[in-house]
Amino acid sequence: MSKQSASLALVDLTADEPCCPPLAERRVPAETATQLAPAFKALGDPVRLQLMSMIASAEGGEVCVCELTPAFDLTGPTISHHLRTLREAGLVDAERRGTWVYYRARPALLRQLAALLTVAPASVA
Template structure:
């Protein structure tokens, strides 16, 4: 009798429920890793991580690029490049209003990344960092 693997789960990055168990519990399927890796890679840059933090914590849930650019000692085109990388990785949405672009975080994607990295100590053990 041949062993059949369970069909891979389609990961919905916008879903409220976690896409998969934390990586400390089971191996991440290749499909999930392929889908989530660009988001982790995008956050691997210090400027993009700061931009993501600014966008995600913005009052009202969105922030104008005009408020992001002055926070860095970088040119506008460089900030635009970093924002495009975050957008292409699925971490933020952008909306043009007149001459300005407004960015907002995609909470579903952030929940998926957080769920994958969740570490719970086994029952009965005390937590040690």
């Protein structure tokens, strides 16, 4: 087993508890940064951020690709590329039902990202 794969196994991105303290409180460990960076990178694209918002806020917790595609002035293959990027980053799960694919957000990873970005309000002196 390589040194890198051994250290990457230490961070459970599906856990409900935060992986680490907010970055405003303490430095993010290298292995945690390595695992979380693909999710942040995936969300760095405006179309993927909008897709993630549509999926995460979908009534019933999931949304069909047939509902996502018409919301953009992009081709189906381009939307599929963006959705694949979100899946590969671990932000969404997908399930094929007949000819359609349904997407669900992975709330545990979203909580990890949110916890890392949490900043406490400044105290008044």
